Amino acid sequence: MKKFLIGLVSLIVIGFVGLQIADKVMSSGDAYYVQITTDGEKVNGKDDSGNPYVDYKYALPGYDEEGHEKKLDFNASKDRPLRREAFLKVTWNKNKGVTSYEEVQQKQLPKKAAEKLGV
Template sequence: MKKLLIGLVLVVVLIFGGLKIAETVVMGGTDYYVQITDDGTKTLEQDDSGNAITKYSYQLIGYDKEGQEKVLDFSAFKDRPLKRDAYLKLTWNQKKGVTSYEEVQKNDLPQKAETKLSK
């Protein structure tokens, strides 16, 4: 009975560990910081149901926490462009590109990224 319980706990731990690793590899990545400097490129598309979708595409230079530069391509599916001069934290994955973004305040930027973005 004890061996069965230990085996079951081990299986559960391995499953959760595997899921966490998969999440990190597939969806995780390196955080880069950008400042929105233009309105992006607006395009109109259709979803699978034929509904109109507005997309704004951006290509901006981002900086990681060490100040390393990377050109980042990403899109925002919104009715309007992203707020000009806003700071964003983008998560970039080598296999999927930019997987997420969120607005951050200037005082939340890592020092080296803030220095590069302020130039």
């Protein structure tokens, strides 16, 4: 009985760690840099509980460190549009698309991406 419980606990721990690693792999990706040039498209919706929410949908060109372009579609879950002219570092994953973004300063842009963004 003791061996069975140790085996069961070990299996649960291994499964949990495996899920954490798989989630990290699926949400990691390539960095692209974009500049917010529009207010985005306002999207009103309701969550599973029926509560209203507002998203802003964006479709912008992004550039990696080498200056290669990719069209990036993503939503900002805020009650207002993202700040115009802001620069974002966007993480893109081939399986999930855009998984995250964060605002960066112009001086943090890689040289080739900055050139493509016109700064």
